[in-house]
Structures are given as structure tokens and as C-alpha cells.
Amino acid sequence: MDARTQYEQDIIRTIYNLARGPHLSDACEDGEIAGQKIFFPALQQFIAACERVRELSPIQADTMSDLLAAIADGAPGETAWNERINEAKRGWDQ
Numbered sequence: 001m002d003a004r005t006q007y008e009q010d011i012i013r014t015i016y017n018l019a020r021g022p023h024l025s026d027a028c029e030d031g032e033i034a035g036q037k038i039f040f041p042a043l044q045q046f047i048a049a050c051e052r053v054r055e056l057s058p059i060q061a062d063t064m065s066d067l068l069a070a071i072a073d074g075a076p077g078e079t080a081w082n083e084r085i086n087e088a089k090r091g092w093d094q
Contacts, residue, residue: 024088032085040078047071 001009024032047068054064 024085024091029085029089032081036078036081039076043071043075 050064050068050071054061054068057064
């Protein structure tokens with residue numbers, strides 16, 4: 001293959017890759033999974049600590065309840081996180 005043909009194929013490949021949209025590399029997927037393995041156990045430990053403080057401290061019970069409610073509303077769920085990973089992978093495969 002001559003240089004011109006190689007150049008044209010590189011351009012076509014680049015345009016094709018740009019048109020496919022977002023993608024998730026294997027390394028990025030590995031990072032997402034590693035992040036989940038760190039985040040969810042730490043979140044559960046934090047929730048357990050807040051619940052324990054709520055039991056022990058009547059002064060902070062309302063604050064801990066508010067914090068736990070905010071975590072329940074705002075923390076990513078494992079299912080939602082996995083769906084985002086799968087959506088990113090599908091974006092690459094299309």
C-alpha cells in the first residue's frame with residue numbers, strides 16, 4: 001500500500017471513529033469497575049457510621065437523618081453506574 005492510500009484510509013478511519021460517538025476503552029472500563037469496588041463498600045461503611053452516630057447522639061440525630069436522606073437521593077446506585085458503563089460501551093460498538 002502506498003503512502004497516499006494509507007493516508008486516505010487513516011482519514012476515513014478517523015472520520016468513522018468520530019462519527020461513532022462516545023466510547024469506553026478497556027482501561028476506562030477497568031477504572032470504572034475499580035472505582036465501584038472502592039466506592040460502594042466505603043459508602044456502606046459511611047452509612048453504617050452515620051446510623052450508629054444517630055443512635056448514640058440525640059443532638060446529631062436529625063443531622064444524621066438528613067445526611068442519610070441526602071446520600072440516598074444523591075449517591076449513584078450500582079445498577080445505574082453499570083448502565084452508564086454499558087451505554088458507553090454500546091456507543092463504541094455502534
